[in-house]
Amino acid sequence: MAYPLFLARWLARTGLARFLPGMHKRAEGGTAFLHYYSDRVLSAPRPLLERSAPLIHGAPPDTIDLCQGTPRFDAAPTSSSKVSADRRGWPSPWGLPELRAAVADHLHHAQQLSANPDDEILITAGALGAFHTVLDTFLNRGDRVVLLDPTSPLFPLALHTRRARLRWLPTTMDNGRLRVRLADVATALRGARLLVLCSPGNPTGGILAPEDLEQIAWWAERHDVLIYSDEVFHRFHYEHDLVSIGSLPRAAARTLTAGSLSKSHALTSLRVGWLSGHRHLIRPCVLTAVLRTPFVPTLCQQLALTVLRQRIEAVDPLCEEYARRRRYAYERLRSLGLHPAWPAGGLFFWVPVPENRSGRVFAEDLLREKKVQVAPGDLFGPSGVNHVRISYALEDGRLREGLNRVSEFLCSATTPLPLATAEAA
DSSP states (O other): OOOOHHHHHHHHHHSGGGGOHHHHHHTTTOGGGGGGOOHHHHTSOHHHHHHTHHHHHOOOTTSOOSSOOSOOOOOOSSTTSOOOOOTTOSOOTTOOHHHHHHHHHHHHHHHOOOOOTTTSEEEESHHHHHHHHHHHHHOOTTOEEEEEESOOTHHHHHHHHTTOEEEEEEOEEETBEEEOOHHHHHHHHTTOSEEEEESSOTTTOOEEOHHHHHHHHHHHHHHTOEEEEEOTTTTOBOSSOOOOGGGSTTTGGGEEEEEEHHHHSSOGGGOOEEEEOOHHHHHHHHHHHHHHOOOOOHHHHHHHHHHHTSOGGGGHHHHHHHHHHHHHHHHHHHHTTOOOOOBSBSSEEEEEOOTTSOHHHHHHHHHHHHOOOOEEGGGGOGGGTTEEEEEOOSOHHHHHHHHHHHHHHHHHOOSOOOOOOOOOO
16 A cells, blocks of 8 residues: 555654554565655655566576566677676666675674675665765755764765755864764754764774764664764774774664775775665665666676675785875974874874964965865864865875975965854855
């Protein structure tokens, strides 16, 4: 039975949905999770989607598929560059089964996260694709979302386009750790729909302390808040314990963990990421994926599978190199009279600028005068108005040259400029 949106929303919010077979079927047994669903998911044309299942999901491997609508041939003319034709037609919206299994293995060994590849992992168009999928699945206009201050500008941008109400959670840096005050956590999560975390953080490189994650998990459970954990920089941590909040018992059933190959394997061009979490949170995300972008290109998924099947230790030398650049750039910035926060992970420094200018003015002047680009801090949240983000992900020669130009710029900067006023992002 199809329910009108207002009725489906009311049944989901009140918990009465669990007593109705139609709603129970719609949630595939997960009626306790229905109140998280966005109106877009609750109103999805499920009968049509169910009738279209053979076209969307394809036929099982042992079936002769007379339904597929794509030609089958090997396009490459020579054996040296030949890529075998995909014999399964369109990939499932979930992603290739082999890739989901490889991601599950990666999460288990690298992040101590347990996920069933059959129904708890969704392959997405990068981590950003995972974030947009989560927003479209669980967020409605006017819902409150909590962001760390500072955080990636991609998060507030995506939330503003969905007319969400942003609530900033202040953070501080403490010897590489990203810390939050528990009183601030309790206040911020009250009445919120979603909490967005990123550890190691962007732009700070700070790692959320395990004791803070425990408190965040407790308050999220208390206020029934979903958690989105962006862990794309997980591979780049150099000190302290790095804990995935989804591995904590209190948070496991409400956390959606996103990752990708863009940072850990320097494969941004593939646009292959993933989303993992409780099956009753991932399943509605698949429905959203079907309605938005049905699948990540098969070739990209196959290349991602090849990469993930390599030993994770293969990228250890890369991490060691970045740790060395981190130390060099930190000491160099300190020698220039700047005071960057010491990052325990990630690829960036969060740097307060000299008091005679704002972060944006500093970045614009540096670009104009020395052709060096840094990110103005006001992009990352209200606290960033007098900061810039400086990356040390460049190769050695360009990193050294860039810091030389920053040195020249600071030496030539003598004209005082007014401070900008802070504005909420």
